[in-house]
Amino acid sequence: MRQSGFPITLTTDFGYRDEYVGVMKGVILSINKGIPIVDLVHDVSPQNIRQAAKIIWNNHKYFPDGSVHVGIVDPSVGSSRRILAIQHDTHCFIGPDNGIFTPLLLSKNPLEIFSVENAKLFLKRVSNTFHGRDIIAPVAARLASGMAIAQVGPKVKKESCILVSLKEPVLQPNGVAGEVTSIDHFGNVRTNITKSYLNRIVMNDTPCITIKNYSIDFANGSYSSMPDNIPTALVNSSGELEISIKNGNAGKKLQVSRGERVFVRGHLPECISPDKLFPIQDPSRSSN
Numbered sequence: 001m002r003q004s005g006f007p008i009t010l011t012t013d014f015g016y017r018d019e020y021v022g023v024m025k026g027v028i029l030s031i032n033k034g035i036p037i038v039d040l041v042h043d044v045s046p047q048n049i050r051q052a053a054k055i056i057w058n059n060h061k062y063f064p065d066g067s068v069h070v071g072i073v074d075p076s077v078g079s080s081r082r083i084l085a086i087q088h089d090t091h092c093f094i095g096p097d098n099g100i101f102t103p104l105l106l107s108k109n110p111l112e113i114f115s116v117e118n119a120k121l122f123l124k125r126v127s128n129t130f131h132g133r134d135i136i137a138p139v140a141a142r143l144a145s146g147m148a149i150a151q152v153g154p155k156v157k158k159e160s161c162i163l164v165s166l167k168e169p170v171l172q173p174n175g176v177a178g179e180v181t182s183i184d185h186f187g188n189v190r191t192n193i194t195k196s197y198l199n200r201i202v203m204n205d206t207p208c209i210t211i212k213n214y215s216i217d218f219a220n221g222s223y224s225s226m227p228d229n230i231p232t233a234l235v236n237s238s239g240e241l242e243i244s245i246k247n248g249n250a251g252k253k254l255q256v257s258r259g260e261r262v263f264v265r266g267h268l269p270e271c272i273s274p275d276k277l278f279p280i281q282d283p284s285r286s287s288n
Helices: 020-031 049-062 102-106 131-144 250-254
Strands: 008-012 037-041 068-072 083-088 091-096 111-115 170-172 175-183 189-194 209-211 214-216 232-235 240-244 261-265
Touching: 008 020, 008 049, 008 131, 020 037, 020 131, 037 049, 049 068, 049 091, 049 102, 049 175, 068 131, 083 102, 083 131, 091 131, 189 250, 189 261, 209 240, 240 250, 240 261
Parallel strands: 008 037, 008 068, 068 091
Antiparallel strands: 083 091, 083 111, 170 175, 175 189, 175 261, 189 240, 209 214, 209 261, 232 240
């Protein structure tokens, strides 16, 4: 008989060339064939915990109540690091305790956090190198099937969980300094400068964005409003400053990679004193 289940999302750095993603799905479906599985992202840059953390946090809210969000970017697999299961509102999150849930842990929302230690929920043979298959997938399947999260193991304090630096932009008297966080499949250059930061400054100069030796202006609307073959900026669907080229590849054109510095020129409104500069705590990264 086919069971029903809540959706499971998968965010990993496994890629698609190997069997890792497929076998995790096999484990999930062996426990409950009725679970919908959504591949959120599998080409997170290898070992890029910050990128995975951002993807999971920014997108979990688009899934139904009861969804289970699996995050696996796990350079320390096989070590003594814990695996966490976290209850946040109506959603569950499961993955290594290495900072992959930093935005969730920094949020002001109430959380219940558990260390995944109940070996009865794991596969019979647990390898030292693939906890995603042997521990996380079967536990996620049971959570998505309705198992109470408290059954995974003991409760732990939020303060004991690992955090990573999210590399927030810095607000300065003459603008906002940030960096490139990733380059997507279309060559769009995504940055850590969000709309929340842009709203804190007044931009008068045109163009007002500097990256490498390029000066770039904002588009007046969406991708379709961009001029052809000219790098142009906009605020994307995740609320980030993004540099794109209409029908082209901005990453290749600008020859930039993750970590490249980006600066948006502007000035502080008179109501903000220069002695109150930060980085600020961006509300879009700390609460939902």
